[in-house]
Amino acid sequence: xxxxxxxxxxxxxxxxxxxxxxxxxxxxxxxxxxxxxxxxxxxxxxxxxxxxxxxxxxxxxxxxxxxxxxxxxxxxxxxxxxxxxxxxxxxxxxxxxxxxxxxxxxxxxxxxxxxxxxxxxxxxxxxxxxxxxxxxxxxxxxxxxxxxxxxxxxxxxxxxxxxxxxxxxxxxxxxxxxxxxxxxxxxxxxxxxxxxxxxxxxxxxxxxxxxxxxxx
Numbered sequence: 001x002x003x004x005x006x007x008x009x010x011x012x013x014x015x016x017x018x019x020x021x022x023x024x025x026x027x028x029x030x031x032x033x034x035x036x037x038x039x040x041x042x043x044x045x046x047x048x049x050x051x052x053x054x055x056x057x058x059x060x061x062x063x064x065x066x067x068x069x070x071x072x073x074x075x076x077x078x079x080x081x082x083x084x085x086x087x088x089x090x091x092x093x094x095x096x097x098x099x100x101x102x103x104x105x106x107x108x109x110x111x112x113x114x115x116x117x118x119x120x121x122x123x124x125x126x127x128x129x130x131x132x133x134x135x136x137x138x139x140x141x142x143x144x145x146x147x148x149x150x151x152x153x154x155x156x157x158x159x160x161x162x163x164x165x166x167x168x169x170x171x172x173x174x175x176x177x178x179x180x181x182x183x184x185x186x187x188x189x190x191x192x193x194x195x196x197x198x199x200x201x202x203x204x205x206x207x208x209x210x211x212x213x214x215x216x
Contacts, residue, residue, distance in 0.1 A: 053096045056129035056136065059155065060099045061092045063190065066213045071107070073206035077198065082108055086121065088210065098128040103142075138164055145170070151180065160184040188212040 038046070067088045072081040086105015093100055103123040111117040123142035130137045136153040153164035164180040177197040184190050194206040 050131045052131070054129070054131070056155070057096050060127050060129065060136075061096055062184070062187070063090045063101070064092050064099065065090060065215045067210045068213055069103070069105070069208050069210045071105075071206065071208050074204065077203040084108060084121070087213075098126055101125045101127075136162060136164065149178075153180075 067090070068085070069088055070083065070085045072083050074081050084105060084107035086103060088101050088103045090099055090101040092098070101124065103121070103125075105121045106118045107121045108116045109119040121143065123140065123144075125138060125140050127136065127138040129135070133152070136155060138151045138153065140149045140151070141147075147168060149166055149168045151164035151166040153162055155162045160183060162182040162184070164182075166178045166180070167175055168178060169175050179195040179202070181193045181195070182190060183193075188211065190210045192208045192210075193204060195202045196205050
């Protein structure tokens, strides 16, 4: 009887010792980090800082004013360009956070009978700099379609070049990659070139030359 009690007592001691030892999972578990999240006041301060317009917004605002523009665009690569022109007016809105540009003009487009005819053109662009993304952002709409093209871009100060990238859907199920290059030659001149991916090959589809008429 005494032998059985002794064995039982040893078994209890071994079980207790086993429970007190750290498990293998606990040995491998890394120390917990102090994941302290910013408080409400810190979050509000960050939001207010990100909402401030800065030097990149001033860069966009440098085009504010009235401009004449001339367009050359290619319906097919290697073919002769079609030409048109018009006027654009750029204005800063929301305390300089964005620049809106309205384009108006005429362009040659095929009519119902296939013959080329003058067509009234209207387009609107919105540009800004997203402090959170650290990227230039833009959108474009016009009376030649019903979609909204959204773009993101970067600026190279050395060449004074702003480059936007986008993907749009001109036809159902057909998505086209596009690159837009804006060169700020000087205060009164700038050019925009458009390139599209055609079967894996980038081709130039349009260029616009702007000349300032008036400032602000």
